[in-house]
Amino acid sequence: MIVGGIDIGSATSKAAILNGDEILAYHMIETGPESQGSAEAVMEGLLSKCGLRLTDMEKVVATGYGRINVPFADEVVTEIACHAKGVHFLFPNARTILDMGGQDCKAIRINASGDHVSFAMNDKCAAGTGRFLEIMAAQLRLPLEEIGELSLQASEDTKISNVCTVFARSEVSRHLRRGVPKANILGGLHAAQADRVYALIKRVGIEPDFVITGGVAKNIGVVRRLEAKVGLGAFISKEPQIIGALGAALFAKKKASET
């Protein structure tokens, strides 16, 4: 049985295709100004990767912030449920999930069957989201992919006293003018990011296994600092950004087998 899942996030759009329990392919693009166009583009890219057509999929489930704008989706499922499902599929012992996305951050507690039992979310403030790191990378004129690694080379973490991304950005430029090394500024920024996110995880309570998903899971600086705070090593899949789409595809599979 071939089914698809699509996750339209604020920063990236992801899609995954399953044949039974096997992931045939996944695909990821930047979300454009319009969700529907992004949904069509990511699905087209995915299908061409595995030589399939839209009609080959028995069901498609959409999730993410733009999920209502996916014209070819049969159903929509919340991001929380999809992340829980996707993580449980890859890591059956997972109990605490942290999903760090481009424009929000969620902490989710799941039980042994993979159902979410509680969650906490920040989607109101850019601090603690991928956007914070993107803006800081741009301010420091460094590639986003490199800032996490660089932050681990800090000789000391420069204290960042503002929580607000806009004010923290001005603070960063003041530090730069004073000649503070970029690695130390990054150390402080990553520590601030970890503090902010840790406050969210504490609200749901931490129980092993601890899994991190979302684009920020690729940032080793945030991950290492969070592991130190939580006191647990984090499980991160090879492609942490497609977990929502994978979960959506698993829901599609479940719904297809029910009908």
Next chain:
Amino acid sequence: MLFAGIDVGAQSVKAVLFDGENILGRKLVITEEEAEKAAGRLYHELLSELDLKPGDVETVVATGWGAREVSFADKTSSEQMCAARGARRLFPGARTVLDMGAEGSRAMKLGPDGALLDFSNNAKCASGTGASIELGALYLKVPIHQMGPLSLAAEGAADVSSTCAVFAESVIISHIHQGESRERIAAGVHRAAATRAAELLNRVGIEEDVIFVGGAALNRGLVKSLEEMIKVPILVPEHPRTVVALGAAIQASIKKAGRKRRENAKQE
């Protein structure tokens, strides 16, 4: 007898000289320099414009987030107190004061006698401060002083998030892509800032006269948007940016009088 007030804000430093009755001079500089240096230079420039020397000034009071860095000040005073004093001086009927600067905003409630009864602050979030309007101007590619006129030409307003200035930016960009008019986007940016300002005002309770001070008060689009929201006319002084510095100078004169009174009392 002369008194000086220095207000060190996030983006600019302001100085006011006051003789207990009249404002002798006011000066402002937008600067990224250290507070101490910028404040010192501004103060000396103001004094020399008036043919005065530092020795002619009885007391200097500093306020604003960089107040403690002003080493030549005799005392510091809170921005809330200074904004209340300055606004009350200019508008004797002032009962509610809103101060919105580049990186913060606050609402003050005054009693019938002008005493500061209550206040509410936002110093942690860019949304609802001048910074949110500056970001809007940046994405609309218009100079900051044109934001107000642009929004006043709008019919209605585009929906812009008031919870986070960074997330508002993505909304603005998507409005631009979807062909929304610049005027309506500018109006939306002001409505978002006004929403946050109205929240602050409602926390202390709105009573007339309502006075709006700080750099953002120069923005007629914002003033109009806020008036529509709180349904009360808003009074803006001629020089809204130096009202807090004026308040600091008034504090300098009051504190001086207070000390005199205490000294007299001791002698008796």
